[in-house]
Amino acid sequence: MLNIPDLNRLKVFYCIYVRRSVAGAAQELNITQSAVSQQLKKLETELKTQLFTRLHKTLVPTSEAQQLQAIIAPFVHELEVGLRAIRQAKSIPAGELRVGSTHEFGKTYLPRIFATFRSRYPDVSFTLQLGDAKRLLPGLLQGQLDIALIDEYLTQRMAPEELNPFSFEKIIDEEVVLAGSREYCTERLNNDFSLENLALQDYVSYHHDGLALTNWFKHHYNKSALDLNIVLETESLQAVMNGIQNHLGLSVIASHLAYDDIRRGAIVPIPTGKKAILNCISLARLQDKVPNLTEKTFLAHFRREVQQTGVFRDFLRIVEGAGDAQN
Numbered sequence: 001m002l003n004i005p006d007l008n009r010l011k012v013f014y015c016i017y018v019r020r021s022v023a024g025a026a027q028e029l030n031i032t033q034s035a036v037s038q039q040l041k042k043l044e045t046e047l048k049t050q051l052f053t054r055l056h057k058t059l060v061p062t063s064e065a066q067q068l069q070a071i072i073a074p075f076v077h078e079l080e081v082g083l084r085a086i087r088q089a090k091s092i093p094a095g096e097l098r099v100g101s102t103h104e105f106g107k108t109y110l111p112r113i114f115a116t117f118r119s120r121y122p123d124v125s126f127t128l129q130l131g132d133a134k135r136l137l138p139g140l141l142q143g144q145l146d147i148a149l150i151d152e153y154l155t156q157r158m159a160p161e162e163l164n165p166f167s168f169e170k171i172i173d174e175e176v177v178l179a180g181s182r183e184y185c186t187e188r189l190n191n192d193f194s195l196e197n198l199a200l201q202d203y204v205s206y207h208h209d210g211l212a213l214t215n216w217f218k219h220h221y222n223k224s225a226l227d228l229n230i231v232l233e234t235e236s237l238q239a240v241m242n243g244i245q246n247h248l249g250l251s252v253i254a255s256h257l258a259y260d261d262i263r264r265g266a267i268v269p270i271p272t273g274k275k276a277i278l279n280c281i282s283l284a285r286l287q288d289k290v291p292n293l294t295e296k297t298f299l300a301h302f303r304r305e306v307q308q309t310g311v312f313r314d315f316l317r318i319v320e321g322a323g324d325a326q327n
Contacts, residue, residue: 009043010072012036013051017069020058085123093294094123100136100148101128104237104257105281110149113305117298124294132207133158133284140286141165146295152280153215154207166284172306173278177269178216179258180250185268193270195221202249204232206240212252220272254279 015025016036026033044051051068052059061069085095101110106128114126129139133154139145149171155163178198180189188201195217206212210230218224232243240251241258244267255276261267269276283299285291291299 005043005046009039009046012039013043013065013068014072014076016040016052016059017061017065020060022059090293092123093121093297095294096125096127097294097298098127098129098144098146100139100145100150101130102132102149102151102281103130104254105149106130108257113302116305117301120301121294121297124298137162137166137284140284146285146291147299148284149281150284152282154211156215157211165287167287169283169285171281171283171303173280174254174256176212176216176252176277176279177255178213178220178250178252179244179255179262179267179269181244181247182265182268184244184247184249185270189270193272195223198250198270199226199228201229202231203228204234204240204243204249204251205230206237206251206253207233207235216252216277219277220274 012025012029015028016022019025019028022033022036022040026036029036040051047064047068049064050062051065052061054060099106099110107130110128114128118124129136129145131139133150133152136145136148136150137155137158140148152168152170153176180201189197198217203213210228210233213228214224217226229249231249232239234240234243237253237257240253243249244251244253244258245261250270255262255269258267262269
């Protein structure tokens with residue numbers, strides 16, 4: 001239990017202190033003077049100190065009352081500001097929106113979307129937490145995040161009971177390819193993209209469980225139990241890209257992240273004759289949560305921005321153009 005006085009008594013004390021009278025406090029609180037006097041007496045008994053000295057018709061605060069007021073006044077001010085923001089958010093989007101996202105999508109696209117939203121609703125602020133589904137979904141469950149954008153393929157090894165509290169809405173697909181630097185592919189693959197040759201190569205793995213590599217080989221060759229030579233494991237996509245660019249090995253990446261390198265031939269997607277894997281980036285929310293006005297307005301803005309601006313084009317242009325680059 002918190003070792004603090006009854007909050008109603010502190011409210012009564014605050015009103016008496018500001019008005020310097022029991023009658024004035026009673027009027028503001030819409031209760032009887034007798035009730036105000038009783039609450040003050042109980043508070044003084046609880047604190048074991050006198051808080052006011054009566055001088056004619058005015059109550060003069062003691063030094064202890066001044067100390068107590070110095071503690072309470074900032075709290076009351078912050079409470080008034082906070083409550084005003086809560087009320088305002090029911091008519092105009094305002095307050096803080098806590099967003100979780102995959103690393104690259106969050107870093108690359110969300111700040112731009114936040115900026116366009118704030119140009120219309122300047123009273124909204126954002127916090128952005130980057131991570132994978134295993135980190136972001138518990139954040140939703142514990143009330144630390146309002147919404148989260150996750151890579152759906154990373155939920156494949158999560159138990160159904162871990163996913164049951166959430167709803168998932170598909171936002172956009174990203175093409176996932178196995179790729180290496182032009183130098184690596186020329187020297188090590190020699191234009192041989194057979195399963196037997198690929199199984200002998202070096203690999204850079206994003207996440208320690210190698211799920212992306214497992215999914216790629218299962219999709220393209222119906223093989224998922226290969227003993228690949230992992231030369232680098234990392235949870236940084238930037239480290240993965242650097243590994244590819246420095247000829248460390250092959251890795252599975254979202255092709256839109258290497259658009260320029262793929263177009264100029266510096267990075268080469270491995271062709272197999274099958275369509276590329278499409279990883280779905282989904283919007284995750286708690287099933288039973290009722291979104292407030294700020295959240296609903298932002299989600300409408302977010303969907304519109306994804307569909308109508310460069311975000312959508314960035315994700316699609318590799319899918320449409322990769323074949324031309326390889327021919």
